[in-house]
Structures are given as C-alpha cells and as structure tokens.
Amino acid sequence: MQPSLDQIFAALSDPTRRRILTMLLEDDMAVTDVASPFDMSLAAISKHLTILTRAGLISQEKRGRVKWCKLEPHALRDASVWMQGFGQFEPVNLDAFERFLAQELAALQQRAE
Template identity: 45%
Template sequence: MQPDHLSTTLSALADPTRRAILARLSRGESSVTELAEPFAMSLPAISKHLKVLERAGLITRSREAQWRPCRLDPGPLREVSEWLEHYSRFWDQSLNRLEDYLQVMKTESGDKPA
C-alpha cells in the first residue's frame, strides 16, 4: 500500500532537522551548504533530509550554474493545516461544552445553602 500525500508530508515533518531546514527556507532560498551550516552532520546527511522533503513536495531544488538553490513549497503545509483545522474545531467545541458544564455546576453549587 502506497502512503497518501498527507502521510508522506507528516512523516517528513516528524524529524526536527527537517523542520529546522523548512524554518530556514521560510526566510528565502538557500544552498545545501548554507542549509547544512547549523547542523553537526555531513553534507550527504543533509542531502538525505532534503530528498525526503523534496519527495514530500515541501521543497523544490533547481540549478543555476554551480548553485543549486532549495526553496520552500508551502502547498503540502496547507494540506496539513486544513487537516488539523478539523481537530482544532473538535477541541474548541469540546472545551466550550466543558466551559458550559462548569458554569452550570458553579451556578448550581451557588444556589445551595451552606
């Protein structure tokens, strides 16, 4: 069974190094060397992370002479955000019901003589 696009994106986002790379790319395009600077790992290791991000559609790479810039592609992040929004609404509704219930309990306990 082949994973769906959302699963591929979430899998790519599961690694803190890849999330840090995406954060860096959110400020503009960078070369592999520039992306590797803050990490204590080899260029081939960074390249493996970039391949995962590229397969997930989170980055694009191009060639400009000797420079191979990487760019953030926010499309898959939008899909994750939309998926999470459903759960955000669920939790908001659940917390609102809890707040209503607590308000009823508070009102009822205030009505009873001590």
C-alpha cells in the same frame, strides 16, 4: 504526483527537517548553506532535503553548479485541511505559522552567535 499526507507528516516529524524549513523561511538557500549550521555530513543533509522535496515542502533547483532550496508553504494546506476535519482544530492561520517559524529562525540565529 501530489505528496501524501503521510509524506508531509513524516517530513515534519524530524527536528532537523523542521529547522531546515525554518531556515528557508528567510530566503532560498544553496544546499551547502543549508548544511553549514548542522553537525552532520552533506550526504545526511541531502537525505533530509530529499524527504522534504518528496513531501512537497521544498523545491530544489540547479542554478549553474549550485543546487538551491526554496520553501513551498502551500504543501502545508493539505495537512491543515485534514486536521480541520476533526473539528478539534482551529483553521491554521498560515500567516501566524510563518511568524512562528520566523521567531524560531531568530532564536536559532541568536543561539548560533
């Protein structure tokens, strides 16, 4: 079943989930690695990951005993198409969006150091 636009926009509305997406731009990550920079429980991070998964923005896969998360950027296309229907928005350049998220990741990493 394809996620609804409501699910996608709801998932993107939270800064923690946007930060997780930025982190996953670099590479797939184990759930414990996703959780490590946050000051919250693993259970709370798991809830965020579930929301992102239901929205189709990430996928999760068990490899051995470790659960891995992977960014699924194609899910943003539906939201982009919907916004373009208003004629007020330029088509979303996914390459530019990826560069923006990479810059955000770099800034987060600098702050963490």
